[in-house]
Amino acid sequence: MVVCGKISIKVVTLMFMGEFEHTIDVKGRVIIPARFREELGGNFVITRGLDHCLFVYTMEEWKVIEEKLKTLPFTKKEARTFVRFFFSGASECELDKQGRVLLMPTLRDYAKLSKDAVIIGVSTRLEIWDKQEWNNYCNNAEASYEILAEEMVELGI
16 A cells, blocks of 8 residues: 555556466367456457467556557667567457457467467466467476576576
8 A cells, every 4th residue: 555645545566377277169269267357357468479379468567568669769670570570469358258268360370279278377467378388388498497597596586
């Protein structure tokens, strides 16, 4: 709680965490885990992520990222390429009454999503992975987890 003069404002820190498996139906819909739905809000954005997964952002977090990306110099080819790819894949979404979201075919193709998906919370965003791709990623990351931990110490974590 932050108090400004006589007005008190409750500061809420958004935090997504956890790992959940769900099936993508024949129409391309996947259930968003119940524990994420309220924090996600009525409308949210799904776009191409890194490592061939999908990133899911609340509208508030999307606006923060959008503002940061606007500051990139459009004269740099790498910046233009990243911004184009990131924004062209973005789609504003909402959940249906069963807590499902429709994943656009281009996004499903990009993330290699077919039937089984894993939805993970990663602090301020969700990620949607193909289950096999997630398992492969975890196996590779697990092999270097201790080395990565040492590097995080060097970054002050």
